[in-house]
Amino acid sequence: MVSLNESENRRRSSATSIALVANGSFRNSRAVSGVPYFLAQAMQELAIVVPINAYPNRPVRWLARALTFRRRRDRWDEVFLHGWLQAALRSAIRDLKLIGRSGDVRHVIHIRSWYFPSRLPYSAFIDATSTMLQGAAPKWTLPEVQQVKRRRREQRYYSGATKIFVASRAAFDSLTEHYDVPPQKIVLTGNGLNSFSGRSPSERSGPARKFLFVGKEVQRKGLDLLLEAMASVHESRPGITLTIAGVDQQQLPGWTRDASWIDVQGLIQDRDVLRDVYDAHDVLCLPARQEAFGLVALEAMSRGLACVVTNVGELPVNVRDGIEGRVITPEDGPGLATVIFELSDVSTDLRRMSASAITRAGAFSWLSISKQMLSTIGL
Numbered sequence: 078m079v080s081l082n083e084s085e086n087r088r089r090s091s092a093t094s095i096a097l098v099a100n101g102s103f104r105n106s107r108a109v110s111g112v113p114y115f116l117a118q119a120m121q122e123l124a125i126v127v128p129i130n131a132y133p134n135r136p137v138r139w140l141a142r143a144l145t146f147r148r149r150r151d152r153w154d155e156v157f158l159h160g161w162l163q164a165a166l167r168s169a170i171r172d173l174k175l176i177g178r179s180g181d182v183r184h185v186i187h188i189r190s191w192y193f194p195s196r197l198p199y200s201a202f203i204d205a206t207s208t209m210l211q212g213a214a215p216k217w218t219l220p221e222v223q224q225v226k227r228r229r230r231e232q233r234y235y236s237g238a239t240k241i242f243v244a245s246r247a248a249f250d251s252l253t254e255h256y257d258v259p260p261q262k263i264v265l266t267g268n269g270l271n272s273f274s275g276r277s278p279s280e281r282s283g284p285a286r287k288f289l290f291v292g293k294e295v296q297r298k299g300l301d302l303l304l305e306a307m308a309s310v311h312e313s314r315p316g317i318t319l320t321i322a323g324v325d326q327q328q329l330p331g332w333t334r335d336a337s338w339i340d341v342q343g344l345i346q347d348r349d350v351l352r353d354v355y356d357a358h359d360v361l362c363l364p365a366r367q368e369a370f371g372l373v374a375l376e377a378m379s380r381g382l383a384c385v386v387t388n389v390g391e392l393p394v395n396v397r398d399g400i401e402g403r404v405i406t407p408e409d410g411p412g413l414a415t416v417i418f419e420l421s422d423v424s425t426d427l428r429r430m431s432a433s434a435i436t437r438a439g440a441f442s443w444l445s446i447s448k449q450m451l452s453t454i455g456l
Contacts, residue, residue: 094125094181095456096197098171099188103128106348110372111271113188116202119269119443123451127182129174131167131192141166152220159207159217161230168193184239184454193230194237200454204244204268205369206251207231213367214297232256240453242446244268245369245391264453267391268370269443270379273352278381278435283427285359285420286317289382291351291373292363293323293344299364299387299407300324304333306364306414311338314421319362322354355380359427360420366407368392375441378434383427385416395441401434 101108103117113128120126133141141162147153157163167190175182175197185199191207210217211224219227235241235256241263243249249265252258288307292298300321307319320340326333333339345351355361361377361384368390375395377384384402386392387409398404403420405412419425 094127094178094183095120095451096127096129096175096178096182096185097188098129098131098167098185098192100132100167100190102130102132106271107346109189112202112268112372115269115271115443116188116447120447120451122444123447124456125181127178129171131170131174131190133163133166133170137166151215155216155219156223159219159227160223161227164191164230165193168195171195184456186242186450191231191234194234198239198454199237200240200242200450201235201238202242202244202266202450203248205248206255208255209247209251209367209369214294216294228255238262240264240450242266242450242453246394247369247390264449266446266449268372268375268441269446270375270438270441271372272379273348273355273376275349275352276356278379279356280381280435281359281383281427281431283359283420283425284423285383285425285427287358288317288319288360288362288417289322289354289358289377290319290324290362291322291354291377292365295324295328297365297367299366300329302364302408302410302413303362304330304339305410306417307339308336309414310417310421314418317417317421320354320358322351351376352380355382358382360385360402360417362413362417363387363392364405364407364409364413365389365392371395375438379438381431381435383420383430383434385413385420395437396434397437400430401437402430 097117099109099113103113106114117126117128142157145157185195185197187201207227212218235258243263243265244267249263252263253260290300290303295301311317318338322342322345325343326341355377361382363374363386365387370391374384384396386396386404387407388404393404396402403416
């Protein structure tokens with residue numbers, strides 16, 4: 078009788094592999110929002126995974142920086158970070174690392190970033206297209222002529238894909254509207270939960286006093302609106318505080334330096350530290366102007382935080398108004414202030430929202446998404 082381990086070894090020795098390609102490390106749970114790390118961990122339970130980090134090394138990045146020189150520093154950063162040359166470089170790195178693997182790698186799944194078409198059958202897993210981010214995020218916004226060229230190359234990439242897995246309905250709509258991708262080629266999967274190790278989450282009990290923002294982009298994530306709303310509420314609720322993670326002090330208005338109720342922690346790389354930050358707060362605020370999915374909201378919910386989000390992307394689907402938190406419209410500063418005021422009131426049933434948030438976050442599984450992907454592409 079063959080043992081389970083022997084059976085598994087036979088299956089793996091005879092199985093073909095699937096390559097996962099990302100513009101970042103598969104060993105770092107914070108790189109590329111943690112998606113490569115957690116997706117690979119889950120998919121390895123189902124198939125032989127070949128992780129390919131397509132991020133260029135430092136000398137190659139220096140060369141690319143020189144080749145994309147622009148007089149204006151902001152334009153230079155935009156073209157260097159998100160122009161066609163970066164896509165060409167990561168595609169070349171992918172192809173070099175796949176040399177000699179064509180016999181056992183049956184399919185390639187690209188995570189997040191767009192690439193030049195692969196010689197092997199490939200699919201894409203995205204949460205947003207460049208067209209969605211053009212204008213919404215300064216660092217993603219190219220001059221119009223270059224954006225048109227980027228969209229054409231991106232369209233060729235999508236055209237050659239076997240399937241396109243999307244984390245958001247907004248990405249689904251953008252693919253059909255801006256890239257002429259047939260709907261039957263697109264599969265809505267959502268995202269999984271980037272879970273934390275260690276202690277179990279605890280339910281909060283109201284009123285909310287400690288509010289939290291996690292994100293790297295001030296404007297796109299709506300941090301400027303949150304600062305104004307919190308400042309107005311703080312006048313009547315002096316006990317509330319705001320912690321900001323992911324943004325440095327120099328990115329914020331000068332008055333925030335003297336606000337003792339604001340704690341700016343900058344970028345947090347260690348997930349255990351990030352877990353502790355979540356656990357020390359009551360409510361996550363993400364009043365985003367543009368957001369495809371919002372993984373940070375799932376992370377916060379998994380630690381028992383109620384969430385205040387806008388009705389963009391998947392946020393109002395993941396965080397249901399009045400159940401796991403509150404949902405407002407983008408750019409609604411007064412509405413945001415009202416919600417913060419209400420959550421900090423003694424009558425708020427924060428425990429119910431907190432318990433619902435923990436349960437809701439647990440339903441998002443990278444293993445389920447991995448099964449869906451492999452089944453869809455016939456592996």
